[in-house]
Amino acid sequence: MLRRTLMTTAALGLGLALTGGAALAAGMDHVKACFVYVGPIGDGGWTYQHHQGALAVQEAFGDKVEVQWQESVPEGADAERVLTQMALGGCNIIFTTSFGYMDPTNAVAAKFPDVKFEHATGFMRNSENVSTYNARFYEGRAVQGTIAGRMTKSNKIGYIASFPIPEVVMGINSYYLHAKKVNPDVELSVVWAYTWFDPAKEADAAKALIDQGVDVIASHTDSTAPLAEAAKTNGAVIGFGQASDMAEYKDGPRVSSIIDNWAPYYVKRVGALLDGSYAQADAWEGIAGGEVGIGEITAAVPAEVKAEAEAMRDAIAAGTYHPFTGPINKQDGSAWLAEGQTAPDGDLLGMDFYVEGITGDIPK
Amino acid sequence: MEFGGINPVILIASLMVAAVPIMLAALGELVVEKSGVLNLGVEGMMIVGAICGFITAVQTGSPVMGFLGGAVGGAALSLVFAFLTQVLLANQVATGLALTLFGLGFASLMGQGYNGIKPPPTLSVPMGPLADIPALGPILFDHDWMVYMSIALVAVVWWVLKATRLGLIIRAVGESHEAAHALGYKVNRIRLGCIAFGGAMAGLGGAYVSLVRVPQWVDGITAGAGWIALAIVVFASWRPWRVLIGAYLFGGITVLQLNLQAAGSAIPVEYLSMSPYLITILVLVIMSSGRGRAALNAPASLGQNFHAAR
Numbered sequence: 001m002l003r004r005t006l007m008t009t010a011a012l013g014l015g016l017a018l019t020g021g022a023a024l025a026a027g028m029d030h031v032k033a034c035f036v037y038v039g040p041i042g043d044g045g046w047t048y049q050h051h052q053g054a055l056a057v058q059e060a061f062g063d064k065v066e067v068q069w070q071e072s073v074p075e076g077a078d079a080e081r082v083l084t085q086m087a088l089g090g091c092n093i094i095f096t097t098s099f100g101y102m103d104p105t106n107a108v109a110a111k112f113p114d115v116k117f118e119h120a121t122g123f124m125r126n127s128e129n130v131s132t133y134n135a136r137f138y139e140g141r142a143v144q145g146t147i148a149g150r151m152t153k154s155n156k157i158g159y160i161a162s163f164p165i166p167e168v169v170m171g172i173n174s175y176y177l178h179a180k181k182v183n184p185d186v187e188l189s190v191v192w193a194y195t196w197f198d199p200a201k202e203a204d205a206a207k208a209l210i211d212q213g214v215d216v217i218a219s220h221t222d223s224t225a226p227l228a229e230a231a232k233t234n235g236a237v238i239g240f241g242q243a244s245d246m247a248e249y250k251d252g253p254r255v256s257s258i259i260d261n262w263a264p265y266y267v268k269r270v271g272a273l274l275d276g277s278y279a280q281a282d283a284w285e286g287i288a289g290g291e292v293g294i295g296e297i298t299a300a301v302p303a304e305v306k307a308e309a310e311a312m313r314d315a316i317a318a319g320t321y322h323p324f325t326g327p328i329n330k331q332d333g334s335a336w337l338a339e340g341q342t343a344p345d346g347d348l349l350g351m352d353f354y355v356e357g358i359t360g361d362i363p364k
Numbered sequence: 365m366e367f368g369g370i371n372p373v374i375l376i377a378s379l380m381v382a383a384v385p386i387m388l389a390a391l392g393e394l395v396v397e398k399s400g401v402l403n404l405g406v407e408g409m410m411i412v413g414a415i416c417g418f419i420t421a422v423q424t425g426s427p428v429m430g431f432l433g434g435a436v437g438g439a440a441l442s443l444v445f446a447f448l449t450q451v452l453l454a455n456q457v458a459t460g461l462a463l464t465l466f467g468l469g470f471a472s473l474m475g476q477g478y479n480g481i482k483p484p485p486t487l488s489v490p491m492g493p494l495a496d497i498p499a500l501g502p503i504l505f506d507h508d509w510m511v512y513m514s515i516a517l518v519a520v521v522w523w524v525l526k527a528t529r530l531g532l533i534i535r536a537v538g539e540s541h542e543a544a545h546a547l548g549y550k551v552n553r554i555r556l557g558c559i560a561f562g563g564a565m566a567g568l569g570g571a572y573v574s575l576v577r578v579p580q581w582v583d584g585i586t587a588g589a590g591w592i593a594l595a596i597v598v599f600a601s602w603r604p605w606r607v608l609i610g611a612y613l614f615g616g617i618t619v620l621q622l623n624l625q626a627a628g629s630a631i632p633v634e635y636l637s638m639s640p641y642l643i644t645i646l647v648l649v650i651m652s653s654g655r656g657r658a659a660l661n662a663p664a665s666l667g668q669n670f671h672a673a674r
Contacts, residue, residue, distance in 0.1 A: 040472065040583030042479045072584065158626065191625045192633045198587040199578040201618075204382060208622035211374045224480070225578045231482075232579075248480045363633040 027276030033057055033266075034091035035069040036082060038098035038222075039197040045222040045243040046196070046260070047071070050097045050120075053262030060267045064274060075100025083108040087115045093273055095266065096120065098196070099165055106130055116278065118269060120262075121167055123349050128280055133265055136286030137167070138174040138348070139316045140258035141218070142323035143294050143309050144240050145178030147256060148186075148216040150305040151238060155185045158209035160202060160219040160226055161192045164363045166351040168220050173355045174323045175218055180357060182308070188358055189214055199225040206230060210237055218242070227253050238300065245295040256309070257295030264290055284345065287317045324348070329356035370623050375616070377502045383615030384514045385410070385569035385577065385586075389593035390600070390607045391514075391521055392565025397597060398525060399558035400538035400665035404460030405445055406566050407590025408467020413438035413567025414574035415471040418483055418581045421571075427486040431510065431571050438567020439560045441467055446559040450552040453669045468584065478581045486510070486576050510572055515608070517565075522604035534558060538663035541670040551670045566590065595644060601661045613647070614640055 035054045039047040051069065058067045068091065073082050079101050086094050087108060093116040096105045102122040109117040109130045117130045125132055148157045157179055161168050172190060179186045189212055191205045202221045206229035209217055217239040219226040224246050230237040230253035241249070241257025265283060272278040285291040294313050297306045315321035326337030331354040337343060354362060389406050396403050416437025421430025445463050448454040488495075489512070491505035525531035533554060536544040541551045573589065574581055592614060600606035621636035629636075 042472070042475065042581075042583040044480050044582060189626045189628060191622055192637075194633075194637055197584070199580075199582050199585050200385075200573055200587055200589065203578045204619060205622050205626075207378060208619065208626040211371070211378065211623060212626040214626070223578075223582050224580060225582075228482075228579050246480075248482065359628050361632070 027274055028092065030064055030066070031061075031092045031270055031273050032066045032068065032090050033270050034086045034089075034094045035067070036073050036079065036086070036094065036096045036098075036101060037069060037071045038073065038075065038100070040071050041069075043197055043222045044224045044246065047097070047222065049244050049260040050095075050262055053266040054095075056263035057266045057270050061270065061274065065270060073101075076104070080104040080108055083117075084111070087112040091115060093118065093270060099163075099167060116273060125280065125282065131269075131281045131283070133269075133281070133283040134167075135260060135262075135291035136284060137258060137260075137292060138170045138323055139286045140292045140294060141171045141174035142178045142316065143313050144218050144256065144258065145175040145180075146182055146309050146312050147240075147297070147301060147305060148175065148218065149179030149181065149183035150308070151255070151301065152179075152183065152186060152216045154213045154215050155183065156187050156189060156212065156214045157216040158189045158191065158206075158212075158214035158218070160205045160209070160217065160221055161190050162196050162220050163194065164192065164352075166349055169351045169354070169362060170348055171218075171220055172358070173351070176358050177328065177355055178312070178323065190358070190360060192363055193221055195221065197222045199223045202226050203229045206239075224249065235300075241295050245293075247295070250296075250298055254295075254298070255300050256297045259293035259295050261291055261293050287313060288319060330354070331356055331358055370620070370627050373499050373502050375619060375623060377506065379612060379616035379619045380503070380507065380511055381577070382619050383611040384511055385572045385589050386593045386596060386614060387514050387608060387611035388517065388569035388572065389566040389590060390596040390611060391517060391604065392562035392569075393593055393597050394600065394602055394604060394607055395521060395525070395534065395565075396558050396562035397666055398538045398602060398663055399534045399555050400541055400663050400668065400670075401449065401555050401559055402456050402460065402667040403442070403445055403463070403559060403562060404457060404594065405442070405463025405467065405590075406562075406593050407586060407588065408464035408470075409438040409441050409563045409566035410467075410570035410573070410590045410593075411471040411584075411586045412441045412467045412474075413570030414585055415475045415478070415570075415581060416567065417571025418478060418574040419474065421483045421575055422478065422481055425484050427484050427575055430483065430575050431568055434567040434571025434575075435564040436567070438570060439564040441470075442559050442563020442566070443556075445563075446556045449669060450556050450559070453671055456667050456669065464590065472583045475581050475583060481581065483575050483579050485579065508576060510568075510576065518604050518608045525604065535663075538665055541665045541668070545670070545672055551672070555670075566593070569593070599644060599647060602663065603661070610647075614644065617643055 037047040041047055041051045054067050073079050095118045097120045099121045102124050105117050105119045106124050106126040110127050113129055119132050121134045122132050159172050176188045193201055193205050202223055202225040206226040215237050219242050227239050227249045230239045238255045239253045241254050243260050245257045245259050246254055322342040324343035326341040327339045328337040330336045389410055393406055413434035417430045417434025420433025421427050448459045449456050486508045488506055489509050494505040495501045537551050537554050545551050596610040599610045617640040621639055
């Protein structure tokens, strides 16, 4: 029964795609926008920010848009089921908000050519209805690295990494390079948590870093647990808000933050679908485009360091500085970027190496 | 004194903290299973305990009240299980699994509006100069009171099960509910009490996660700790002190693998990540290979419902 329904819908979809090209170009009266989240909205970080974007879409278009979402969808076969369900349930555009949804998104998109799919942080666009979008978080990491290099007293800085994917490796490299630039003695410890969201494990990872003498912690996981752990040291250890501002730790360890702001992109894409100007895209905006925000740098940071970090932020926003500007060698000493050369996007999106000076290996 | 860049004193001190939630939950489940009931809802009771404790602590401003609230929340949820399995005689495995799923969703519902709030801090017990003793100080005298309480509870449970009349009755009910019934013991009522105790302990463990370990509330905060607690009960072959060893071993390896990474160890991360589970399997194999003694120690009526036909 289900298969028959599915086939009918697929056939219907195919028919629509063939005949409906003109109709689509003329726009739509009503759009159902659906969101798939990897964690709970209440994580206070990554998923929370995506949900803020979804709410902004609702706000912007009112009753012309129906927003639907599902939380805590595991990356893998379950995601494929959820996506199929959403496509069958009348979603016109589906945003899949985690790297691990890449294969399910493309697989389901191939079956539903009349539904638009938008995959966050991925690079695979196998069919015409799949777009990808991402934010240049490494720009924010450059600002964090500058603060970390200046603020560390033990010269040991830490990074709680999630999974060994280019996105994360890029962040580690940018963070380290900019800490090293202002403080040549700095050493980086990386802990791989192998999770996006597990507060207890994130707290343990932060504790392990603190036990090793690390006094500045950046994290690439979704919850506020590392900051809560740093808060127990009464100011000896500082950290950064990740994905969301995490302003509740402002009077504690949080000295700045990277804020993901997906709202402009979501509003733009759903708006394009409504007015008929929608086209496949590969979006990768950064500080300049407003997708990456740098949260307020608190008074715990000396004024001159704050000014230096803000100058870095403004230079990146203005396009006068690229966080990966040569000369930069790879970890094994071989040359990556020559003097003055900036990293091509292709290199960044496939980044699977540490830069020179970082110890340890990236898990394969 | 350091080994491979890791200070063993700090390591032991942190593993004692990391082990508290699974130890408390496992201890509660041990008593439940000793009375012949298999409650797979530990994860659900833990997370409900975590949010109940968190809400109570935030509202009253007192961490002690918070732990109490967590215990009450866990016990209240376990009574749902007790009603279904002891009164309506529902299947224990299915009911337990349902309890976990229900608990996760219910905790998330209760937690709406509690994201990003900091609970009142639970401080270390002031031990004065004792905490400054090298090595022994940080390990023994520099913890919050729940760490000491968890060890004390292991001793209490051990003593009650081994040396008191109550312990004898609980074990009798778990080994042969027919015989216990024939002696005039109210099997289902005794089991109900044990289930409530197990729920309270799981709730305490959950509250420790949300009030001390990760002092905040986020959805899904226990992240599978309840399942580990269930495994530790089997691992401990239903003996309280082995629960302590199992929890410390598991907590220790978890802490150690993160510390090794932070210290820049050359061992690949994948091996470190799987090591807690690998060692659990290894110890289980070793322990159960001794002529099936571990299997023999399982309560004979475990997982069977009792209906007083006569």
